[in-house]
Amino acid sequence: MANPAASLDAVLSHVDANIDASLERLFTLLRIASISTDPAYAGECLKAAEWLTNELKGLDFDAAVRPTAGHPMVVGHQRAADRNLLFYGHYDVQPVDPLELWTSEPFEPRIAEEDGRKVILARGASDDKGQLMTFIEACRAYKAVRGALPVGVSVLLEGEEESGSPSLDAFLTANAEELKSDIALICDTDMWDTRTPSIITMLRGLVAENVTIAAASRDLHSGMYGGAARNPNQVLAEIIASLRNPDGSVAVEGFYDDVEELPETVAEQWKRLPFDDKAYLGGVGLSEPAGEAGRSVLEQITSRPTCEINGMWGGYTGEGFKTVIPAKASAKISFRLVASQDPHKIRAAFRKHVEARVPADCTVTFHEHGASPASVVPADGPLLQKALGALSDEWGREAAVAGSGGSIPIVGDFKRKLGMDSLLIGFAQTDDRIHSPNEKYNLESYHRGIRSWVRVLDALAG
Amino acid sequence: MANPAASLDAVLSHVDANIDASLERLFTLLRIASISTDPAYAGECLKAAEWLTNELKGLDFDAAVRPTAGHPMVVGHQRAADRNLLFYGHYDVQPVDPLELWTSEPFEPRIAEEDGRKVILARGASDDKGQLMTFIEACRAYKAVRGALPVGVSVLLEGEEESGSPSLDAFLTANAEELKSDIALICDTDMWDTRTPSIITMLRGLVAENVTIAAASRDLHSGMYGGAARNPNQVLAEIIASLRNPDGSVAVEGFYDDVEELPETVAEQWKRLPFDDKAYLGGVGLSEPAGEAGRSVLEQITSRPTCEINGMWGGYTGEGFKTVIPAKASAKISFRLVASQDPHKIRAAFRKHVEARVPADCTVTFHEHGASPASVVPADGPLLQKALGALSDEWGREAAVAGSGGSIPIVGDFKRKLGMDSLLIGFAQTDDRIHSPNEKYNLESYHRGIRSWVRVLDALAG
16 A cells, blocks of 8 residues: 655645544543652553553554653664654653643543634643654654655653653663664644744753751641741741842842853844733733843743742641641742753752751751753754754744743753754644643644654655 | 539549540540531531530530531530539531641540550540530539539530631620620630649630732743743742741731730749740750740740741642642731730731732732630639639649630630630640640540549539
């Protein structure tokens, strides 16, 4: 049946004709609750890895579930003599709480209508199962129509991206020769807007810390101890308050030492990009940028570092009221890094900042959750230009070269460990509610994402 | 069998001979999970009320479960022509979380050995089921030995004390004539120490508030919005930090306007009382008073007002890490009041303080949980002196007249609505872990508490 000389259009037509089956396969993957941060879901993570491995084997990849100290990797190869690409995605997803805010079960995917568009609703629909499946389905179309891929492809799918990738470093080191390719393709980023595709060349790094302040040896009754006993909630709040200056900047000493201003050319390009501060914030019910005074929203979310309190808790948080002074209080605090900020130096400065503010009778403990520097991909490589052309062809408008506020540490890892640049090509939208209730992926992102990869593989083969 | 002329010693001996049966009845009450703050336990609250009503009926009280808008009251009467006393206690208990810190089931009471003493371990063992049962068992001993109580007694048992007593005000107003007695007896306080009984004459008031700061319309990904989006965790932490001055005093404007210094006589008496700051704090792993600078621990926990963060929560608080910017963050904040501080004025000043610190794009909502002023009982009444004598007889050392940092709003309610003073007589210990995991009541408190009430009823009858 397969015709090795079939045209690119024939492959694209196959994608269109089989989109329902492609969607059904994505739904099967979305039904697996592969939450990597919660040990209770380890079995589901393994199940997702095994399912993906079988899919790859079905497409003639030499694929296997590869154990790590944590959740396994999935690796598959279909090498060519000349050019080889390494595709990276992750099959793990974020936790789903608060569950009561979901309009349907997070792991029971469904198609819904939203603002006149069809969307796929499920945890992981966008981040990253929907995205990674666009690539696998593009490979499937080539296999069905031509019987072969146009270029050598390896696939690496991680199961711990949402929990700081603790096993990745060792895995890349141990399998560097096997994984090294001409370039990496990563599908975990947004389009510029719903109509403009983009390739991300600038990513923020991340340092994440869990901080616990402890005081008394047990919870106390505020009637009996209130006033005299140190309250960890109060202490933690004061420490958190101390992390930001009144002008919105981060108050940790030395935090901005290695932060650089945008190159003039990039700054100029950004002024031309269609980005509406009011619309971006307005889309989530906000109106004013809350970060560093004098910086645009685009700078605040991509080229400037920041500090966010991702979670905090202490004492009684249930129904009604309990007049307790808790024995401890905790916070999850993360820093987004840019340019050459060193995550280890930032972590040390943060801990020093906190330790200097822990009062008598309190102790502080830290627990680290990953550290990655920011990374920048050269914007002038020939493969990048070819990929931009393919995306522009598919979407009918010029693809953007952009920065992203999120952290995808593997870009830096690929560069340092495998000497390999990455092309960050994704079809998510800023309103996909990733990490939040009712995560969605536009059906158009899925369908045209598959078509986009068909074109990109063709372009990169040339 | 009963002999109306039996001696006081005969009644006390009956208590001793039947202590195991008294304990078994307390265990039955402790097995009822009457948590008033959580609507899920409404059925258990009713069950406790019905059980107590039946116990009172068995002692010839004219008793009934009396409905309110919330959990019911239990009222029983056994009036006399001359002197009548009103006993008050509460059958509801605090929630039990964190459950994992309990060494046994909170509602499966058991006797354990602790520091060489026998203790009753269960939620409510001390606060207030163990305490209220000391009175009921004293009545039972009189009934068994003499066939009658020595003095007229009414009993009022509340089911909402731990959730701010929302129905109490209306109930007292509606039943003022029925409940009015010569004096109220309240068993919900501590002894001075394990060997020294006390009557509390000074109680702090309470204002409790639930505060929620909301910003974006949904949880956001800190990679996409971090820096530009207002983070309610950060805002709430800054507001909490602003509530205290560096010297430990409360920073709400006008907070100290109606606070008075201790009368010279009381201040002198307190200096003579055996109170060891180091030992009091050391018992819970602390070493330094954390409240207003220059005030003793005894002042900080009884005669000075304070502000405590009883709970705070926002964002992701589970296993692992989630780089979210939450849509909202909340705190449960309470103020202990003294002297003539007006709870409504303090609440208004607190809300004004918070509202003045809510930044752009944030909203604040308040939910109130009870308000009660501080109360002071005259220390020179003849009934107080008789009760002190009875307690001194039982414990073999002079009973103390003391203040308490906790809030028992009903003392003020009895005074204002029924024109009735209260005698606060309790047998709890400061290390009873009330409101905390592994709450306990010393077996000696239970046994000698019953004996103490036998003596107090005898003394007040005279």
